[in-house]
Amino acid sequence: KAGVTQTPRYLIKTRGQQVTLSCSPISGHRSVSWYQQTPGQGLQFLFEYFSETQRNKGNFPGRFSGRQFSNSRSEMNVSTLELGDSALYLCASSVDGQGVSKFSYEQYFGPGTRLTVT
Amino acid sequence: GQNIDQPTEMTATEGAIVQINCTYQTSGFNGLFWYQQHAGEAPTFLSYNVLDGLEEKGRFSSFLSRSKGYSYLLLKELQMKDSASYLCAVRDHAGNNRKLIWGLGTSLAVNP
Numbered sequence: 001k002a003g004v005t006q007t008p009r010y011l012i013k014t015r016g017q018q019v020t021l022s023c024s025p026i027s028g029h030r031s032v033s034w035y036q037q038t039p040g041q042g043l044q045f046l047f048e049y050f051s052e053t054q055r056n057k058g059n060f061p062g063r064f065s066g067r068q069f070s071n072s073r074s075e076m077n078v079s080t081l082e083l084g085d086s087a088l089y090l091c092a093s094s095v096d097g098q099g100v101s102k103f104s105y106e107q108y109f110g111p112g113t114r115l116t117v118t
Numbered sequence: 119g120q121n122i123d124q125p126t127e128m129t130a131t132e133g134a135i136v137q138i139n140c141t142y143q144t145s146g147f148n149g150l151f152w153y154q155q156h157a158g159e160a161p162t163f164l165s166y167n168v169l170d171g172l173e174e175k176g177r178f179s180s181f182l183s184r185s186k187g188y189s190y191l192l193l194k195e196l197q198m199k200d201s202a203s204y205l206c207a208v209r210d211h212a213g214n215n216r217k218l219i220w221g222l223g224t225s226l227a228v229n230p
Contacts, residue, residue: 033218042222043161043205056217090160105209106151107218109160 002027004093004110012116018079021113025072025093031055032074033107034066037088049074050096081117088112120144122221124206129227130196138191138224140206148209152180152191155203155223164204165191193226201228 005024013019025032033056034046045058049068066076072093078085092107121143130136142150149168153161167173167182167189179192193200203223210219 035220043220045217045220048217105218106163106166109162111160 004091004108006089006091006110006113008113009111010114010116012118013081014118015081015083017081018077019081019115020075020077021089021091021115023074023076023091023093023110025074025091026108029093029095029108030072031094031096031105032068032072033092033094034074034076035090035092036060037090037112038086043090046076078115083117086115086117088114120210120219122206122208122219124204124221124224126222127225127227129229130193132196132198132228132230134196135192135194136196136226138193138204138206138226140189140191140221142187142189142206142208142219142221144208144210144219146211147184148211150180150182150189150209151207151218152178152189153205153207155205157202161205196228198228198230201226 004026007022031050033048036044036046046060046064047054047066048056052068063079068074090112091110094105094107123141151166152164154164155161164178165173165180167180170182170184172179172181177194182189203225205223206221207218
């Protein structure tokens with residue numbers, strides 16, 4: 001079974017630009033979560049999508065948005081980029097994220113997109 | 119509130135045993151995960167505890183005490199490849215909403 005894939009793997013953008021990152025979950029997984037990881041802040045939860053709906057949201061400004069398509073693939077968008085947005089953006093998929101069995105919410109991570117804002 | 123604490127860094131010697139602690143405070147508890155993350159790579163699943171006690175898987179074991187809000191990851195017969203960051207995550211639930219809360223990770227350096 002193929003793992004979680006993310007594109008692109010590396011990205012360099014300029015302040016003020018916008019960026020779209022893509023995530024394809026493991027086949028059969030319907031929940032997709034996005035995280036921002038920086039050395040000082042660790043893994044920070046951005047949002048979770050399930051069945052094309054945002055189910056959970058972290059404490060990030062409105063410049064960060066996302067969506068999920070009917071095939072469970074997800075995209076996240078960051079508008080008006082700031083230097084502090086430079087980070088590794090990780091996507092994780094799980095079966096459904098809310099069930100009682102750990103198999104339903106164990107998260108599998110993609111390789112991440114390394115975003116550098118200059 | 120929600121909070122997870124882990125030591126920032128640890129150092130150990132090849133062949134030794136190391137214990138990485140994690141304490142948590144969450145509004146609800148629905149299980150605790152340990153993940154390993156090598157530099158520049160994505161986190162990978164190591165272990166899961168939902169009931170009190172020890173779960174053993176090869177060289178790695180994880181312990182949970184729900185009453186104390188405490189878990190540890192035990193790594194035996196350390197190898198150089200075990201140098202990585204170890205992340206503790208708690209599945210928290212408030213009402214019908216369940217999500218993973220992550221610690222900042224413990225960076226483990228294994229020396230020869």
